[in-house]
Amino acid sequence: MxxxxxxxxxxxxxxxxxxxxxxxxxxxxxxxxxxxxxxxxxxxxxxxxxxxxxxxxxxxxxxxxxxxxxxxxxxxxxxxxxxxxxxxxxxxxxxxxxxxxxxxxxxxxxxxxxxxxxxxxxxxxxxxxxxxxxxxxxxxxxxxxxxxxxxxxxxxxxxxxxxxxxxxxxxxxxxxxxxxxxxxxxxxxxxxxxxxxxVSEWSYDDAKTYLTRCGVTDEPLADRLWMQTLGHPLSLSMAASAAAPGAGRSAASLPERLDVRFEELVRHWLREAPDDELRDLVMAASVPRTFHQESLSALIGRPIAPSLFERLVRLSFVERSAGGWHMHELARETVRQSFRERLPDRFAEYRASTIRSLRDRITAALRDGRDMSREAAELLGHIGNPIVRAHFRHSRASRNYWETVGPHNVADAEAYVRRRLSRARDFNIRCSDPETGEPFRFALAAGHSLLALTRLPIRELVERGGEQAVTLLRNPDGEAVGLVAIVPVHEGTLDFLAQAPVSRAYFRALPPQRLQALRKPPRDSDVRYLYIADADDYEREELRSDLVRLKLEHMLGGALLIASPPPFPYYEEGHLSLGFEPVPGAEHTDYDGAGPAPTYALDTRGERMLAFLARVTGSSGGAFPAFAAPADAEPPSEEPVLTPRESEVAALLAQGFTNADIAAALYMSVPTVKKHVKAMLQKYGLKNRTQLAKALPPSRPDRSP
Incomplete structure (x- = not known):
């Protein structure tokens, strides 16, 4: 039968x-x-x-x-x-x-x-x-x-x-x-x-589907594999094999950075470069984010023949960019890691030379009054905050473009806001530091990402701030996928900003003489109020990178930037990682039901730019001083300013609590505790947890901004 x-x-x-x-x-x-x-x-x-x-x-x-x-x-x-x-x-x-x-x-x-x-x-x-x-x-x-x-x-x-x-x-x-x-x-x-x-890399959803079919069902592990491979199919296949599922296999059971058959992947990229001369040049080109023939010649200390450079830029993983050429990001990371492990002294020499070159070009540009935003952005990609570096990994993949909003298209901006409000959803934001492999994950609830949009007076901002106040981000098909409002503060906008919800907190905290000093003609304004930087899908890395790059343009152009985003970790850590600092006395509750929201400020006008770069690159007083603050710069505060959550972690750490104890006491995960500890180490300029515990007073008062 x-x-x-x-x-x-x-x-x-x-x-x-x-x-x-x-x-x-x-x-x-x-x-x-x-x-x-x-x-x-x-x-x-x-x-x-x-x-x-x-x-x-x-x-x-x-x-x-x-x-x-x-x-x-x-x-x-x-x-x-x-x-x-x-x-x-x-x-x-x-x-x-x-x-x-x-x-x-x-x-x-x-x-x-x-x-x-x-x-x-x-x-x-x-x-x-x-x-x-x-x-x-x-x-x-x-x-x-x-x-x-x-x-x-x-x-x-x-x-x-x-x-x-x-x-x-x-x-x-x-x-x-x-x-x-x-x-x-x-x-x-x-x-x-x-x-x-x-054809390009897989999306996160496609990569997760593939990993599920390979037996990788632990979501944190899938996130790590996705972030380490950037969705590159061959690399993800190798990573899935290296993380072959076993009994109870999870992200916690694996090392911080997976060895994804590393040498095999390097051989894959270098198959197009059969001779040692070209391979040496590929290794050198993996150190800077962008390069051209002259900069590579200066880096390696000898002239590069035009024919050899032509062979380099014709490799499939080398692409043309605004500043010259760049390697595909995953190929760069793979080759760069191999270079660092095989020839550590030469790698360190090339990296130090690249940073010195960027420092000198930025200093000269500031002295001559020239734009240096591209050089500064590249420097941040080398030695900036880990979260900033993470945002740079996919930034070149974007083909989106910015469009200023005026009376002719203000209806498009309003339609974008209506669409966002009607299609609210939760976002799980994933990124990782290419230098260390450290993952970052933020949960952004639907309501949290909409709070600033509900308070956005688009037409008034366009009428008062001009066509540069509001910009739409459009994809190659012309669809609006993001919106940024950065309003110049001058005699025509000051009264409005001083009365409007959210922005009014900062201006009410100013003494009368400083408030009056902001009443400048529009052409003389060097103060900007960052009302909002929004994307319709925060899980798409290229959209987040587009937002970061636009902020950097204003930051690196020399201005005082003010912002007061909703009081949630994603916005908080994003602003702090870019060098913003809390403004005392400018907290508010204008985001209904969201709790006190801090106001942040970042001043990069004139010589303050060097102090800003020293701060965000962690180089002030460090082992590799990329920048030194000017002699007449304001001295730093006696004690670093910590976020409310960092203060809570610090209080327990100073009492000798372990990371697991702190996590249990504050209802957070151990990786989150580690992230806060690392941020405090950077702020204090210390190397390890023991030094930090000694630097913190046993009973630490709340230093909430």
């Missing part, structure tokens, strides 16, 4: 190991929804399209080969014939490509012809094109080329001889590490036939 179902199951099961592999690969495939729909749309609407070549490109490890297999499944589902040529299997002979194409598209007659002696390359190409065209006359054909970076001189043969022979019912897919360049882009005709399909 049971034999028939078993036979039935046997019949339905894959017949070969290869078929079983294909099924398992399909089960493991996650994400790439846009790419799959893109390909399906091009395939099904091919007659309506001008383009006939889809160029799938992305740096190594992005899963391009796996994506091509999904393209095959889509083609089969729609009745199209699919042929794949792996250019690693082609030894520079056009006849090999032709033979592979014919073997995958052969009918009975063509199969017999394969037994005949090999034809000359030209004839073989004609025969392969004819075989494809016979099929294309009645159905669509997809011809895919994988690992196109290996094509070599066959690129010209394919472009000039083979592809032009193909029927218009053939869709060509070219996948490789690099976008098609050279003649493909220089020829207007070829340019119109090619459509680019770049």
């Amino acid at each position: 049971n034999a028939a179902p078993e036979d039935e199951r046997r019949h339905d099961a894959p017949d070969t190991i290869g078929e079983r592999l294909d099924r398992l690969r399909g089960d493991d495939f996650v994400g790439r929804t846009f790419e799959l729909r893109f390909f399906e749309d091009y395939l099904t609407r091919l007659p309506e399209r001008t383009e006939r070549i889809v160029n799938v490109h992305g740096t190594g490890g992005m899963g391009k080969t796996v994506l091509l297999e999904r393209f095959r499944a889509i083609a089969v589902r729609f009745g199209a014939r699919f042929a794949l040529v792996d250019l690693r299997d082609v030894s520079g002979d056009p006849g090999h490509i032709a033979a592979i194409v014919r073997s995958q598209t052969a009918d009975a007659d063509a199969a017999e012809a394969d037994d005949a002696p090999a034809a000359p390359a030209g004839q073989a190409a004609d025969a392969a094109a004819a075989a494809l065209n016979r099929i294309a006359a009645s159905r669509r054909v997809v011809l895919a080329f994988d690992h196109y970076e290996e094509v070599g001189p066959l690129d010209a043969w394919l472009r000039e001889t083979f592809l032009p022979k193909l029927h218009a019912n053939v869709l060509v897919v070219i996948a490789g590490r690099y976008p098609l360049e050279g003649p493909w882009r220089l020829s207007p005709a070829w340019r119109k036939l090619v459509v680019a399909l770049p």
